[in-house]
Amino acid sequence: MEKNKNTKSFIDLAKRRGFFWQSSEIYGGTSGMFDYGPLGLLLKTKLINKWRNFFVKQEDNIFEIETSIIQPEKVFEASGHLDSFIDPITQCKKCNSIFRADNLIEEKTKEFVEGKKPEELTKIIKENNIKCPKCKSELSKVKIFNLMVKTFLSPTEDEIAYLRPETAQGIFIDFKRILVATRVKLPFGVAQIGPSFRNEISPRQFLIRLRAFSQMEIEWFVVPEEIKIHPRFREVEKVKIRILTRKAQEENGNETILTASEALRKRIVPNQNLAYFLARETQFYQSIGLPFEAFRFRHMLPEETPHYSKGNFDLEIKFDFGWKEVVGNAYRTDHDLKKHMEKSGVDLSVRLDDGAKVIPHVVEPSFGIERTIYGILFHCYRDDKERGWEWFAFPPSIAPYSVGVFPLVNKNGLQEKAKEVLKLLKKHFDVFYDDSGSIGRRYARADEVGTPFGITIDYDTIKNNTVTLRYRDTTKQDRVKIEDLVKIIYMKVHS
Secondary structure (H helix, E strand, O other): OOOOOOHHHHHHHHHHOOOEEEOOHHHOOOOOOEEEOHHHHHHHHHHHHHHHHHHHHOOOOEEEOOOOOEEEHHHHHHHOHHHHOEEEEEEEOOOOOEEEHHHHHHHHHOOOOOOOOHHHHHHHHHHOOOOOOOOOOOEOOOEEEEOOEEEEOOOOOOOEEEEOOOOHHHHHHOHHHHHHHHOOOOOEEEEEEEEEEOOOOOOEOOOOEOOEEEEEEEEEEEOHHHOOOOOOHHHOOOOEEEEEOHHHHHOOOOOEEEEHHHHHHOOOOOOHHHHHHHHHHHHHHHHOOOOHHHEEEEEOOOOOOOOOOOOEEEEEEEEOOEEEEEEEEEEEEOHHHHHHHHHHOOOOOEEOOOOOEEOOEEEEEEEEHHHHHHHHHHHHEEEEOOOOEEEEOOOOOOOOOOEEEEEOOOOOOHHHHHHHHHHHHHOOOOEEEOOOOOHHHHHHHHHHOOOOEEEEEOHHHHHHOEEEEEEOOOOOEEEEEHHHHHHHHHHHHOO
8 A cells, every 4th residue: 555645635625535734714814723623623633532532531630621711911931921922033135025024034044943033033134144934035034923812801902812822831821729629649640622823924834833723731730859769760760752853953853762661761851741642642652543653752952942841842743844832731830820929929839748849840741632633633544556545644643533324235125134233323423424325435545634434324234233343444344233233342442
């Protein structure tokens, strides 16, 4: 089987079959914004459910909350977003088009320049004679642009607020309430899933660089003196992870494969709490259809890392256009809680059993949902010359539809029997029914949207209450009793 990695092919298939399309499309579309179609929403919902099971339900002390997507300006003054949530931009002096300077440089020179100062980027643009991509004219000096989306909370527009650029700050400002409500002891985590907004300068690459996107995020709070120990690290210490170290980046080297324990012993990862999440993410991304070699953890360089951080590792997925961050892992220390304490005047410290008060340190894994879905679509796409059609090889646990039900012909009671089977299965799975066209064409349509199982009702079904169960990945077919269908499919979907 040939696996085609042409981006346009899998995007065209995803759009045609109802995963995504551009927002406000009939009015020309809005760049950086996409709407989920029926299949896309099912895929997103199942991804979120799998993430919740993996990172929340399987943990002892992680609680979920949902905070407001609009927050007052003072929140972002405290967090530093007003000053630091910025991108470098340059503008064409002729056509006035605006571009993100570091991305423009990286595309033209292949040089990694993220984190460099505006004057350094301006110098690189001049030295490499980089022109406007649209009209080839001269570009202006690089300046800074704040990415947050501004709004107002009163008719007189005198109370400034912002759409949140991340889900984290809501967790920090609710920290004291969570502590009192749950009566939990450190270490514990708070998870949040929801939308975030960034006024991207150059939205592009389909679902990669968006103005409106969704995140799944955890803030893991730990006693500072206990940051090196995670209570469940023994369970993942032998998990192999791929790391692109700082040294390898400086020397244009390759990734190193280490167990979580080895990464700690070599002092590449600073503590067990961060290493625990890197190992769990490795397990998770393999479970949703990404090969081990398709993603890595890049240790962010010093100039990219916030001053308060003691270690940032981006999980990057390999696409046809290169590596792109999908998860940000940060050891944020006590920076956020301290800043909100100073700004609000509210004590956000925790009293320990011995009476001592501490400001917890924080490890944060932050997952981009749309970028993860892009990775799933890209790496699960198959252009199968042998079958004669394109299809998605989604793992059964996240496939939009688990089962397709097909009557062999639309007569002699087969449709009615198929509807009975459909009704039985819909109690347990997402199922669709298709009685249009040849059975081969229906199999092809089911494969295209990644449906792992197909059930055909034929004349033998009427005789002995059995059906043909077809497996998407192998196209193998088994004869199965209707009474056994739910058990067989359930075991395969949840294995």
